Amino acid sequence: xxxxxxxxxxxxxxxxxxxxxxxxxxxxxxxxxxxxxxxxxxxxxxxxxxxxxxxxxxxxxxxxxxxxxxxxxxxxxxxxxxxxxxxxxxxxxxxxxxxxxxxxxxxxxxxxxxxxxxxxxxxxxxxxxxxxxxxxxxxxxxxxxxxxxxxxxxxxxxxxxxxxxxxxxxxxxxxxxxxxxxxxxxxxxxxxxxxxxxxxxxxxxxxxxxxxxxxxxxxxxxxxxxxxxxxxxxxxxxxxxxxxxxxxxxxxxxxxxxxxxxxxxxxxxxxxxxxxxxxxxxxxxxxxxxxxxxxxxxxxxxxxxxxxxxxxxxxxxxxxxxxxxxxxxxxxxxxxxxxxxxxxxxxxxxxxxxxxxxxxxxxxxxxxxxxxxxxxxxxxxxxxxxxxxxxxxxxxxxxxxxxxxxxxxxxxxxxx
Numbered sequence: 438x439x440x441x442x443x444x445x446x447x448x449x450x451x452x453x454x455x456x457x458x459x460x461x462x463x464x465x466x467x468x469x470x471x472x473x474x475x476x477x478x479x480x481x482x483x484x485x486x487x488x489x490x491x492x493x494x495x496x497x498x499x500x501x502x503x504x505x506x507x508x509x510x511x512x513x514x515x516x517x518x519x520x521x522x523x524x525x526x527x528x529x530x531x532x533x534x535x536x537x538x539x540x541x542x543x544x545x546x547x548x549x550x551x552x553x554x555x556x557x558x559x560x561x562x563x564x565x566x567x568x569x570x571x572x573x574x575x576x577x578x579x580x581x582x583x584x585x586x587x588x589x590x591x592x593x594x595x596x597x598x599x600x601x602x603x604x605x606x607x608x609x610x611x612x613x614x615x616x617x618x619x620x621x622x623x624x625x626x627x628x629x630x631x632x633x634x635x636x637x638x639x640x641x642x643x644x645x646x647x648x649x650x651x652x653x654x655x656x657x658x659x660x661x662x663x664x665x666x667x668x669x670x671x672x673x674x675x676x677x678x679x680x681x682x683x684x685x686x687x688x689x690x691x692x693x694x695x696x697x698x699x700x701x702x703x704x705x706x707x708x709x710x711x712x713x714x715x716x717x718x719x720x721x722x723x724x725x726x727x728x729x730x731x732x733x734x735x736x737x738x739x740x741x742x743x744x745x746x747x748x749x750x751x752x753x754x755x756x757x758x759x760x761x762x763x764x765x766x767x768x769x770x771x772x773x774x775x776x777x778x779x780x781x782x783x784x785x786x787x788x789x790x791x792x793x794x795x796x797x798x799x800x801x802x803x804x805x806x807x808x809x810x811x812x813x814x815x816x817x818x819x820x821x822x823x824x825x826x827x828x829x830x831x832x833x834x835x836x837x838x839x840x841x842x843x844x845x846x847x848x849x850x851x852x853x
Contacts, residue, residue, distance in 0.1 A: 480621070481516040481572040482667050483563065487553050487581035488523040492655065496523050499580070499660050506664025507532045507540045515668045516570040518545070520562050522553040529566070545569075554597070554605040556613050563617040574621040576667055577614075577643075580657065583627035586634040586824065586840060587767045587833070597627065607638055608839060614642035621645070622674045624667070628652045629752070629768055631718045632822045637729065637842040640722040645674035647681075647719050650768060650822040651752045651805045651815075654713045659684040674719045675798045682717040682800040689714055689802050714802030714812065718820030724795040726845075731788045732775070733847030739778040742852040746825040749773045750818055754807040767833070772819035796821050826853035 484503070488496035500519065507517055512534045519530045529546040546565075551558050567575060583597045586607055597605050605613075614620070620643035625631070631648035639646065658681050666676040750770035772792060779785035799820030804812040826834045826848070834853060837843055 475569055475571055477571045477573065478516055479514040479572060479670075480574045480576060480668055481518065481567060481570045482576040482578065483566050484517070484519045484578040484580060485553075485559070485562070486519060486521045486523070488521070489553070490582060492582065493523045495655050495657060496521065496580070499657060502660035503532060503664055504540050504542070505661040507534070509665040510668050516572065517664065517667075518566050518570060520553070520566075522551075526550050527553055529562070531570075552603055554603050556605065556609045559605065559610075560613045560616050563613065567618045575618045576622045576624070576673070577620050578624045578626055578658075578667070579630075580626045583625065583630050585629035585632040585768060585822070586638075586837070587629075597625075597630070607635055611638050611642065614639060619643070622647060622667075622677065624648070624658075624674075624677055626653070626657045629822070631720065631820060632768060632824070633720075633725075633728075633771055633846075634824060634837075634840045634842045636720040636722065636821075637725050637845070638840055640725045644722055645719055646722065647674050647678045647717070649716050650718065650770075650818070650820055651716055652754070652807050652809075654685070654715060654806050655808075678717040678719045678798050679800070682715060682802075685713070685715040686800075686802055713806035714804045714815070716799070716801035716805055716815060716818070716820060718796055718800075719798040720821065721795055721797050724791070728791050728795045729842065729845040731791045733845065733850075735775060735779060735784055735788055736847035737850040740847075740851045740853075742828070744778065744825070744851075746774070746827065749777055749825065752818070752822050754810045754813055767824055768822035769825050770818050771821045771823040773817065774823055774825060792819070792821075826851075 486496050486499075500521070503517065503519065510517065512532075517532045519532070521528055521530060527548040527550070528544055529548075531543040531545050532540055533543050535541045553559065553562075563577070579597060581597065582604075584604075597607065597610060614623075622645045623639065623643040625646070625648035627648070629650065629652065631646070631650040635648075636646045662680050662684055663677055666680040667673065669676045746766070746769055750773045751766050752768040752770065753766050772789070775788055775792075776785055779788075796819065801815045801818060801820070803815060805815050807813055824833075824837055826837060837848075837853075843849060
């Protein structure tokens with residue numbers, strides 16, 4: 438009797454589902470099958486490539502490197518997704534190993550032509566990827582042209598990316614990232630992005646920022662070795678930066694790098710190897726509030742409108758470049774500036790300790806590459822840039838005031 442009582446509800450449930458399915462089919466509707474929940478893996482990394490510009494051929498090369506690099510990654514526990522916007526319409530691609538172990542590309546989605554640096558479009562892509570490919574941790578690579586915190590020449594907006602001449606404001610980028618998953622790392626494969634203003638603005642969105650304070654060589658990251666580093670279980674950001682730097686260091690040609698007047702001498706056409714120098718740094722975003730505090734104490738005390746950048750190393754070699762605002766020289770060495778204004782006193786030494794904790798990794802070849810001046814010396818640099826306001830640049834100064842760093846680091850107290 439008890440057995441019958443247990444079985445009867447199962448029978449009734451079966452027939453109920455059967456008749457519901459028949460009813461759907463009679464009405465020309467297929468029964469609704471719940472979509473399986475996506476598997477949660479260890480890490481999902483999205484490479485956001487904006488190459489609808491003169492970097493499109495380098496995007497092709499980097500994509501091939503990613504295919505090579507994925508061979509060393511466990512794709513059962515990790516996802517590598519690429520949003521590629523080049524001279525064709527944007528598309529979303531997943532790199533996945535087939536049954537033979539070879540890395541293949543799975544085209545997940547094709548988009549109509551769109552502005553890939555539009556905040557709403559960018560937010561949509563990121564949320565779609567992180568929703569469809571959930572993970573315990575997330576990484577983001579931002580690949581394109583860039584100009585740090587600075588105003589873009591044409592649309593007058595602080596800039597990352599170049600999609601047919603458009604870019605995204607760094608403050609808008611913060612809002613995009615705030616509306617998506619928190620990142621284990623944010624890797625800018627783009628010029629001038631290791632600026633304290635950028636890292637500080639994005640500090641709540643990611644644990645670490647990996648970038649260069651200078652121009653980077655056009656080939657960018659060597660993804661055949663950087664991709665495995667992006668999926669390292671520990672010290673991921675440092676391994677990305679270290680691998681990026683080491684690859685260039687090992688191909689760095691002392692004879693060619695001395696030919697400073699010809700930027701194209703940085704590429705050895707006999708071997709196809711790019712031999713220019715490069716710098717790579719990691720910022721620990723968890724330390725940036727403390728860095729802002731000790732910086733404010735010094736800047737508020739030692740800086741006024743008469744303070745100049747004289748004698749401070751400048752990473753920006755685009756002298757005289759017309760921004761429709763002022764001359765360039767937008768990125769100065771942060772450590773060099775603080776040492777200058779304090780005259781290397783005890784306050785500076787205390788500040789330097791906090792700075793070291795904020796920038797746990799920095800490496801550079803003796804010279805770096807600039808498309809404007811060729812090779813340039815990197816002696817005495819710290820790996821993180823800062824803007825120094827000046828009378829000659831009132832419009833730049835006005836843009837600068839929008840950044841959280843401007844207020845939190847004491848610039849608002851100086852008269853600038």
